[in-house]
Amino acid sequence: MMALRTIGPDVSGQSSVRAAAVAARRGRWGNLLWLLPVLALYAAGLVLPLGITVRRAFELGAAGWSDLLHNSLFTGAALNTVIDSTGITVVAVLLAYSLAAAIWRGGAIARASLTTLVVIAFLTTVLVKIVAFNALLRDNGVLNTLLQALGVIDGPLHLFPGRPAMIVAMVQYVVPFAIFPILSVMVRLDKRVEQAAESLGASPWHVFVHVVLPLTLPGVIAAALLVFVICTGFYVIPATLGTPRDQLLANVVALYALQLVDFRVASAVAMVLVVVVGVLTVLYQRAERATR
Template sequence: MLVFLVALLFWPLLEIVRGAIAGGSASVDTLEANVTLGLVIRTTIVVSLVTAVVTTVLAYLIALFAWLSGTATRIVIFGFVLLPFWTGVLVKNFALIELLRNDGVFNQLLLQLGLIDQPLRLLHTRIAVIIGMVHYTLPYAVFPIFAVMLPLDKRLDRAAASLGASVFARARHVLLPLTLSGILASALLAFIISVGFFITPVLLGGPADQMISNTIEYYQKELVDFETASLLALGVSLVVTVLVILYQRIPTENQHG
């Protein structure tokens, strides 16, 4: 088992480190001369943050509905949550292309309902990229929140309601503090996954929506500059490693207040 892990994990990482060192200052100069690198990094951060926020909000609502539901309804909910796991990422993206293109299902539905006069431009936009990334990361974000909700006593919510607390007040002062650790875990996990997206920006986004993984692929495949690609990949790996360490340090027990 140890040999298997070394072969599939540590050996490629060592090759990346070796390539980054071999490039030396020349690779650093190449990255500094790339005027679009800053834009790509900002795009990666912004898209990943938006994806993490939207994913966490949707995951919280799904987890809350599952927590309030009975066993049979909960099984159905998690069946739909787990359904994307059974579909490859390419299949998901091509399905979204069919939904979001100008003559796709979504635009045709809006046209038939009379809500729009002409098709909306959804495909090859940042919105399409975020939709695709949220669709992929949502299952990963539901379960950390639900795991924190599961041991909570539902009588706490009913007690707050009996004392006159509104729905918003109960959510803010009772449920939200008790599930804060799950929210943080889901948001951080969604962000970590989003940083490494590659195929979704290619298929659903435009030239301005390409992310850091696409830039690494450009150096490696188009320019055949393996050293610069390794240096950039090493930087991304270090950032993700720090985020994973932060994720592991989030308390697993309920947050009280």
């Protein structure tokens, strides 16, 4: 259709213009063909699977849903998910902020090496991370051996399997994700604002609290929402580092589907997860747009 446009001035007369318009329209919708493969793929791998899940969730009926609200597996996991995600978000964003600030303010060497290490941590598969934290935090693991050798503790601290190991690993997993949104706001800060504050006599601490922090807050909010969204979907880390009592919502979905073979309840819990994550994702996108 673009070709017709450029030729446009050459063609005169009503009929040819109309023919061109028809061809243009046909050409335009012919472009739908470009989208067909992805539509087919998404139909098979996304839309129909979700459709079945929604249908199964509704098959549960009102009685089933009210049972779910009194199901301690579900309520316990929901509570765990909210509490753990909140705590992890706070700690992870603090750690990410310190790293982002160092990458932003550091010299060329500090910046390059910090970035490289963060990217390596970011790309390392979650499986290596759970192996590492298992080896580090188990009863006869590196940390307990070290602390006992130093005489800090008499018996081993029971960190794994359990919530401590699980939360530490989840924090470590999400920190790199939180760095990017914060850093992208920092690098766009106008240096002159800081300089103005400094030349008016503000101490570095004052500049940070009253200038840098408020200006980077949009990045912090975006990072927090992103981390929270990631936390609500955690499956592998709780399954491998936590006890059955520490499981999150995603683990309950898997438990009902794979062990208890109750797809209605599994689908219902999955739907709850999707709605929560969907709302949070929309909020995240708003926050992320605000950082630009």
